[in-house]
Amino acid sequence: MTRPTGTASFRTPLLLTLSVLLCLAATAQTYIPGKIVRPATNATARGILDPNSDGFTSAGTSGYAGQDDVSSSNNELPYKPLYPFYAEPNSDLRRGPDKRFTDFVPSTIDKASYYMYYSGSNVHFRVRMGSIIPGAKGYSFLVDIDGRFGYSGPLADPNYLAQTTGVGGNPGFEIEIDLFSQASQTGIAVYNIDGKDKRNDFLPAVWSVNNWLDYSQIAMAATSDNGDPDYYIDFYVPFSVLSGINFAAPTTPANISTSTALRIIPTTVMAPLPAVGGPKSDIYGLPDNLYPNANDEYIAMLGSMPPISISNFSSGGPGQSSTACTAPPTINKVSSAATPTTVTGTWTPNRNASAILSNVGITVYRKVAGSYVSAGSTTVTASSTGSTVTWSVSGVTVAAGDSFYAVAQAPGESACFESGRVAANNCAARIAAPTFDATECNSLGAGNTSSKGFTFNNKPSVWPNSFAKVSNTTQGT
Secondary structure (H helix, E strand, O other): OOOOOOHHHHHHHHHHHHHHHHHHHHHHHOOOOOOOOOOOOOOHHHHHHOOOOOOEEEOOOOOOOOOOOOOHHHHHHOOOOOOOOOOOOOOOOOOOOOOOOOEEOOOOOOOEEEEEEEOOOOEEEEEEEEEOOOOOOOOEEEEOOOOOOOOOOOOOOOOOOOOOOOOEEEEOOOOOEEEOOOOOOOEEEEOOOOOOOOHHOOOOOOOEOOOHHHHHEEEEEOOOOOOOOOEEEEEEEEHHHOOOOOOOOOOOOOOOOOOOOOOEEEEEEEEOOOOOOOOEEEEEOHHHHHOOHHHHHHHHHHHHOOOOHHHOOOOOOOHHHHHOOOOOEEEEOOOOOOOEEEEEEEEOOOOOOOOOOOOOEEEEEEEEEEEEEEEEEEEOOOOOOOOOEEEEEEEEEEOOOOEEEEEEOOOOOOOOOOOOEEEEEOHHHOOOOOOOOOOOOOOOOOOOOOOOOOEEOOOOOOOOOOOOOOOOOOOOO
């Protein structure tokens, strides 16, 4: 039988069309925002990360509606955002391909790329990345537990380590929590990195599990930053692991609880290594290209970040404030030789490019009848980030033994941090002696210097109710 002319040419495009439609249908079925594309391979972990076992991180199997993959009501687990205080950009990496597997992708709704949830026993971490690919990488969470960081100012950390190599440095982190995307070695690890910046110095890990596939999952996010799907990476760590770490002085507290004030900054790494001492790719919250020195970027972010506690991220917890913190002021000596008196100090803005510089309020607090009350205020304006201005508040009532501290608050920001607290002393009543007495009106916060050139590294009152005073110190000769 003779084959009709043109049948082959008709059949070929028809088959191609059907193939394309089938592929599109399969794609539409596969790429549903909220669908778990790689579940945890460990049954226990799978039940923790996907409690209803429906294969979705979204509240239902229809996935996330629109771009909203962040609202608690749209999620199976009520993750809460930790905000950047500068628009987290893409294509700002220190290392690695832009908009891909180590590039944080912000939500179009809450601008965050990083989320946490506390179940009562486990601390869950979630990050939104530009893509996923096979290969060994690191996803790190650096934790500050004592509120001290950097090398100067009232919040300086005595364990600060400068960045002397391309991957070194530690501005004041005490804990590092890592997810390593490699199947054959350690998958999740927790390290005590207090005062350390080399991996060999903080090995072995405080806690670890093998095979990241067992204890993590990957799901589709609702964003498509580069015209292709973005992805959530979820994993968890038992809180008992974190609370069981013991820290040595001068770090306080010695252990953390669910109410301990913390700051946590995620960092991606271009190898299955910790961020501290490893080849960092993207530091969350700021444009990496503006900070060639990683320590400087961490300091800028920490200086703007409100402290949180683990309990903030329980299902009924408030999460993190979306308002940035103003850098704390320093406060100088306070004399009780005459009252009223003038209290003075300095203020230096955060090294954050978005820091507010003008009309910054400085308020001095005095302890009266066991409670601190406002003793007066003023405003200052700095010329640029990193520049220091002086301030003074006059007409302050003072008596010997009073204690004082100061806070700063820029318009639209929060007064999260205090200066070091100082005790007033009666200089006129002091009798000269051959020994140096640090009560010579110089009970100072960290980094302040006495009139005799001594620098006091007192524990600053980073969180409230911490009192710093130096006394009975001998000069030596």
